[in-house]
Amino acid sequence: MAQAPLSRRDQNKLEKRGRIIAAARAFFAQKGFEATTIQDIADAAGVSVGTVFLYAKAKEDLLILVFHDEMTGVIDQAYRAALKHAGLVDQLCAFFDVEADYHERDLPLARALMRKLGYVDNAEQRDAVTELMSANYTRLAMLIEAAKTRGEVGAAAPLLPAARSIFACYYLHLGGFLSGYIDRDRFDRMVREHFELLLKGLGAG
Amino acid sequence: MAQAPLSRRDQNKLEKRGRIIAAARAFFAQKGFEATTIQDIADAAGVSVGTVFLYAKAKEDLLILVFHDEMTGVIDQAYRAALKHAGLVDQLCAFFDVEADYHERDLPLARALMRKLGYVDNAEQRDAVTELMSANYTRLAMLIEAAKTRGEVGAAAPLLPAARSIFACYYLHLGGFLSGYIDRDRFDRMVREHFELLLKGLGAG
DNA sequence: AGATAAAAATGAATACACTCATTTTTGTTG
DNA sequence: CAACAAAAATGAGTGTATTCATTTTTATCT
Numbered sequence: 152m153a154q155a156p157l158s159r160r161d162q163n164k165l166e167k168r169g170r171i172i173a174a175a176r177a178f179f180a181q182k183g184f185e186a187t188t189i190q191d192i193a194d195a196a197g198v199s200v201g202t203v204f205l206y207a208k209a210k211e212d213l214l215i216l217v218f219h220d221e222m223t224g225v226i227d228q229a230y231r232a233a234l235k236h237a238g239l240v241d242q243l244c245a246f247f248d249v250e251a252d253y254h255e256r257d258l259p260l261a262r263a264l265m266r267k268l269g270y271v272d273n274a275e276q277r278d279a280v281t282e283l284m285s286a287n288y289t290r291l292a293m294l295i296e297a298a299k300t301r302g303e304v305g306a307a308a309p310l311l312p313a314a315r316s317i318f319a320c321y322y323l324h325l326g327g328f329l330s331g332y333i334d335r336d337r338f339d340r341m342v343r344e345h346f347e348l349l350l351k352g353l354g355a356g
Numbered sequence: 357m358a359q360a361p362l363s364r365r366d367q368n369k370l371e372k373r374g375r376i377i378a379a380a381r382a383f384f385a386q387k388g389f390e391a392t393t394i395q396d397i398a399d400a401a402g403v404s405v406g407t408v409f410l411y412a413k414a415k416e417d418l419l420i421l422v423f424h425d426e427m428t429g430v431i432d433q434a435y436r437a438a439l440k441h442a443g444l445v446d447q448l449c450a451f452f453d454v455e456a457d458y459h460e461r462d463l464p465l466a467r468a469l470m471r472k473l474g475y476v477d478n479a480e481q482r483d484a485v486t487e488l489m490s491a492n493y494t495r496l497a498m499l500i501e502a503a504k505t506r507g508e509v510g511a512a513a514p515l516l517p518a519a520r521s522i523f524a525c526y527y528l529h530l531g532g533f534l535s536g537y538i539d540r541d542r543f544d545r546m547v548r549e550h551f552e553l554l555l556k557g558l559g560a561g
Numbered sequence: 562a563g564a565t566a567a568a569a570a571t572g573a574a575t576a577c578a579c580t581c582a583t584t585t586t587t588g589t590t591g
Numbered sequence: 592c593a594a595c596a597a598a599a600a601t602g603a604g605t606g607t608a609t610t611c612a613t614t615t616t617t618a619t620c621t
Contacts, residue, residue: 158587158588159587159588160586160587160588160598160599163586163587163599164599167599167600188576188577188578189577189578189579190577198600198601199600199601199602200578200579200601200602201579201580201581201600201601201602202599202600202601204578204579204580205599205600208579209578209579210577210578210579262474262475262477263475265474265475266471266472266474266475267471267474268474268531269467269470269471269472269473269474269531270467270468270470270471270531270534270535271535272467277535277536277537281537295558303559304558304559305558305559305560307560308553308558308560309549309553312546312549312550312553313553313558315525315528315546315550316521316525316550316553316554318528319524319525319527319528319529319550320520320521320524322524322528323520323523323524323527323528324524326473326474326475329475330475330476330482331482332482332486341517341520344514344517345517345520345521345524348513348514348517348518348521348554349521349553349554349557349558350557350558350559351557351559352554352555352556352557352558352559352560353500353509353510353513353518353554353555353557354508354509354510354555354556354557354560355510355512355513355557355559363617363618364617364618365568365569365616365617365618368569368616368617369569372569372570393606393607393608394607394608394609395607403570403571404570404571404572405571405572405608405609406570406571406572406609406610406611407569407570407571409608409609409610410569410570413609414608414609415607415608415609562621563620563621564619564620564621565618565619565620565621566617566618566619566620567616567617567618567619568615568616568617568618569614569615569616569617570613570614570615570616571611571612571613571614571615572611572612572613572614573610573611573612573613574609574610574611574612575608575609575610575611576607576608576609576610577606577607577608577609578605578606578607578608579604579605579606579607580602580603580604580605580606581601581602581603581604581605582601582602582603582604583600583601583602583603584599584600584601584602585598585599585600585601586597586598586599586600587596587597587598587599588595588596588597588598589594589595589596589597590593590594590595590596591592591593591594591595
């Protein structure tokens with residue numbers, strides 16, 4: 152790892168960026184995303200309104216900035232939780248249980264993020280999202296791979312498509328949960344049901 | 357079907373609502389969602405700005421209103437297209453091909469909708485979305501049911517969860533397509549791959 | 562019909578995201 | 592260090608979604 156050469160200018164920028172993200176996080180959690188104004192964030196971070204827009208092209212971009220850091224940790228935590236279980240289905244449920252818990256801790260924020268993720272326009276943001284998705288897929292693929300060596304999953308099963316299938320089910324139901332179509336209990340049960348179905352396959356007699 | 361007793365008042369409201377939705381549809385298609393102002397729509401519909409907000413609590417709600425009508429037709433069309441094919445996987449691909457085509461016709465609009473669907477706050481809108489989802493699930497369940505009688509799908513497979521699994525894969529990849537992570541070709545291939553995987557099951561050797 | 566109440570419509574006023582011409586800070590060169 | 596150029600920061604200005612006190616329309620009485 153080459154240590155980045157941080158000029159005073161870049162150091163200041165990074166520090167400022169950190170203050171803005173921290174301020175955004177605090178206000179989003181306290182007042183909610185909608186009720187938080189850019190002015191709020193600017194004041195708390197000790198910068199002007201215009202400066203905030205130098206670091207985030209739109210208010211919603213702040214969501215991605217806030218979540219990117221946090222989510223990376225949550226995904227790791229989810230993977231560790233999964234490893235404590237034996238069967239693949241239990242592992243997957245444990246994995247997404249951690250992620251769902253995280254979202255449940257701050258529903259308004261999770262809802263705002265969910266919307267933002269519906270369509271990401273900015274290339275920079277897209278990279279950040281892709282990175283998080285990859286982090287999820289990688290962990291899921293590792294769980295499936297391990298299940299293969301245990302004989303739970305057939306050797307021919309394609310890792311990445313399987314991981315995406317699994318994530319797709321989780322994601323759809325997470326949306327249902329966040330929008331209030333279903334409660335957390337039903338969410339948990341439906342997700343498990345889908346994982347079992349995917350493992351068995353529709354074709355099975 | 358009991359004909360609704362339409363008082364003059366309700367008649368006017370319905371007509372006005374129709375004008376607003378038509379105006380919104382036209383402007384969204386022509387200028388795009390963002391660039392369309394409520395004033396545009398109000399002028400074209402021959403009402404005031406305030407009146408538009410009487411029929412849609414927020415600008416984004418107009419998206420749901422516009423799509424609800426259109427989508428109902430598209431889903432029917434998708435189902436009819438599916439019936440022209442023999443195997444379940446081909447049927448599913450044909451089904452979602454029609455829906456994806458519809459979205460592809462107006463990408464900016466589809467993207468705006470995708471975001472809106474990320475979290476639906478209003479109860480009325482939620483009902484509209486639920487109705488569309490049910491329409492999808494019902495058709496998919498019918499296809500699976502038919503596949504059961506052909507022996508393609510095991511008798512024990514739960515219809516609705518299977519339909520949701522199928523839709524979840526489609527929906528995740530549609531998001532990827534609309535956001536520009538993948539192109540249409542890749543979208544088609546990935547969706548098919550997922551359907552095959554779901555049919556076979558991960559457990560299969 | 563005229564009077565009255567309820568519903569619907571109005572558009573000026575408000576609040577806030579976002580822009581951009583100007584100013585300030587930082588880095589570089591002689 | 593002074594002078595200059597490039598980068599960053601600023602905040603008043605702009606446009607538009609949304610609100611709400613007021614006005615207009617519709618329905619229901621006597």
